[in-house]
């Protein structure tokens with residue numbers, strides 16, 4: 001597969017999420033004016049939607065994280081690794097780019113080795 005257009009950039013506010021239904025549900029997170037990250041939408045703890053969660057844009061300059069709104073695990077948006085219990089498994093991170101005012105995702109380009117969560 002190749003990159004697929006999933007949204008217009010101006011449809012996603014900085015610090016907000018948007019769900020993209022591809023072969024897997026993907027949670028898009030806009031982290032600044034020009035950057036969107038893409039992770040699997042399914043929390044690795046009990047399969048809750050991460051798009052329902054909260055975003056921390058990480059003022060230290062990192063890529064930010066998403067906090068699951070069900071039990072509070074946080075996942076790094078660059079590595080997919082959980083930074084807070086109860087989740088212990090990472091979530092898949094996908095290739096995502098912004099081009100010509102649109103957001104593109106290729107879920108065949110998984111950027112880490114996380115198992116795909118059940119959903």
Ligand code: FES
Nearest residue numbers: 043045046068071
């Ligand atoms: S379902 Fe996400 S932390 Fe439990």
